[in-house]
Amino acid sequence: MEVGGAVDLHSHLVPGVDDGATTVEDVLEGIGRMVAAGVGTVVTTPHLEGSLTLLPDSFERRLREMDDSFALARDAVGELFPDLVFIRSNEVALDHPEPDLSDPRIQLGEGGWLLVEWPRLRVPPGSAAVLTRLVEEGHRMLLAHPERYRLGEGNGALRRISEWRESGVPFQVNYGSLVGAYGPEPRRRALWLLARGWVECLATDFHGRPSLKLFLKEAREALVTQGVDPDVALTSWELMTTTNPRRILEGDSPLPVPPLEVQSGFWERLTSFFR
Numbered sequence: 504m505e506v507g508g509a510v511d512l513h514s515h516l517v518p519g520v521d522d523g524a525t526t527v528e529d530v531l532e533g534i535g536r537m538v539a540a541g542v543g544t545v546v547t548t549p550h551l552e553g554s555l556t557l558l559p560d561s562f563e564r565r566l567r568e569m570d571d572s573f574a575l576a577r578d579a580v581g582e583l584f585p586d587l588v589f590i591r592s593n594e595v596a597l598d599h600p601e602p603d604l605s606d607p608r609i610q611l612g613e614g615g616w617l618l619v620e621w622p623r624l625r626v627p628p629g630s631a632a633v634l635t636r637l638v639e640e641g642h643r644m645l646l647a648h649p650e651r652y653r654l655g656e657g658n659g660a661l662r663r664i665s666e667w668r669e670s671g672v673p674f675q676v677n678y679g680s681l682v683g684a685y686g687p688e689p690r691r692r693a694l695w696l697l698a699r700g701w702v703e704c705l706a707t708d709f710h711g712r713p714s715l716k717l718f719l720k721e722a723r724e725a726l727v728t729q730g731v732d733p734d735v736a737l738t739s740w741e742l743m744t745t746t747n748p749r750r751i752l753e754g755d756s757p758l759p760v761p762p763l764e765v766q767s768g769f770w771e772r773l774t775s776f777f778r
């Protein structure tokens with residue numbers, strides 16, 4: 504697989520199969536902005552309920568529906584953006600404690616990793632134990648946007664995120680979270696994660712509409728210009744946007760990301776700008 508530029512492991516660009524893009528035109532518009540922002544590989548990850556993997560007929564039907572729709576988008580994208588690598592995977596919701604995660608068609612590329620999330624941003628009971636058991640069974644999972652779940656405010660939420668971390672899963676944070684696109688609490692958690700070096704990958708989680716921003720350039724501006732140490736910021740940015748997502752696609756483990764402190768005053772100004 505030839506890959507260049509940033510690697511985006513999380514987006515919803517299979518038309519009409521989830522709450523993401525609805526038309527091929529919207530996919531092309533969004534991909535155009537991603538390419539302009541320096542993305543060279545897009546792994547698009549429509550929602551898939553993990554429980555569906557236990558119902559073979561429904562699972563096959565759902566994957567066929569996604570593959571048919573993706574084929575239309577892929578052909579159109581290939582014509583307009585021949586240098587872009589465009590792959591379909593899934594964002595697998597852990598809505599069942601024991602899903603069957605073995606099917607390569609739901610994995611990120613050919614390396615065996617999975618992008619997983621808690622269903623509808625709600626965290627089920629025993630979430631850390633579920634992750635720990637799946638890791639012990641040998642599954643390699645990247646947890647999507649740990650900063651975005653409904654965990655209330657304050658330190659209880661941070662404790663819960665720390666428990667997920669103890670299971671050994673790497674984290675993918677959304678670019679938008681870093682600049683307050685989902686509100687102050689996800690931003691606060693995203694900065695807290697960065698300061699611990701707990702963000703292996705950044706991704707757009709782009710939902711394929713012209714009205715939605717990618718926040719890639721804004722996040723870069725914020726981290727690289729406002730990081731307390733610019734060299735650390737650049738190193739971390741490269742790891743989170745390019746090196747680590749590429750390693751995951753190729754089946755390798757992500758590299759450790761140096762903790763990154765960002766000047767807080769800047770964030771306050773930026774948040775008020777996006778409100």
Ligand SMILES: [Fe+2]
Binds near residue numbers: 514594708
């Ligand atoms: Fe998503």
